[in-house]
Amino acid sequence: MSGNGFTTCLWFDGDAEAAADYYLSVFKDGRLGRIARYTEANPEVEGSVMTVEFEINGQRFVGLNGGPQFHFTEAVSFQIDCADESEADYYYDALTRDGGQESACGWVKDRFGVSWQVIPPGAVDLVSDPDPKRAARAMAAMMKMKKLDVAQMRRAADAG
Template sequence: MNKNTICLWFDRDAEEAARFYAATFPDSEVTAVRTAPTDFPGGKKGDALTVEFTVCGIPCLGLNGGPSFPQTEAFSFQIATDDQEETDRYWNAIVGNGGEESACGWCRDKWGLNWQITPRTLTEAMAAGGDEAARAFEAMMQMRKIDVAAIDAARRGG
């Protein structure tokens, strides 16, 4: 067992979500589904209670805990992408599977979990600081899904 694991609270669809993440992101898999030994709030004996999985190598535990604690933007996965094709692939997978767009590279999947699909060029621009960071940041503030070419143009001052 890992010393540290991210526990994500789901209403009742942790296994469906984990299987979607495993099919969508590299270095991701579902490793175990544990069923409830007895009835519990929001579920019955034999229902999936916890799901062990990884997302891009990060160990996670999905807990089917019921509707009491929905996901918020206070937690998100940030996925670094190398180009527009990879950015589009992840964004479209999440949004196209019942999710929704947000601002500045953020989107929410159909289970309420938030994702930042962040091209490396944006992260590099922010790390550069100064005018380059300011231009890239201003360009990003106008976007939903990040447009790599627009960020690159802003980095150059165009």
């Protein structure tokens, strides 16, 4: 996995390889790359995973086992633009399973603490409608949701 572009580095506290395996099980279009291990020259346990490269949905990542100093926050999240409602349901359910958490407005936090925005088709169009009153009604409806319901957002937008 090399070339131009960006690679997102995710800092883990010892479970980068488990996280990569997890993401490869959730996102079907993915592949595992190189795994680098700590050597005697590093402060961590020799032979333990230092970094693991993986790619999901065309996005390159490297998981770094850097220790307990840093944690994920909602200040950074990954948007999943879904092709249809079924795909949105799949990602929402998969990412909240086994210790993940629902948040607000389609955001979820997976079991490793990484934040994702699961966006069904039509949601962004509704909240960015050229008619500011329609957009405001759709946004008001969305703000009350955890998992996005585009049909409900559309009804709210049309209610004016």
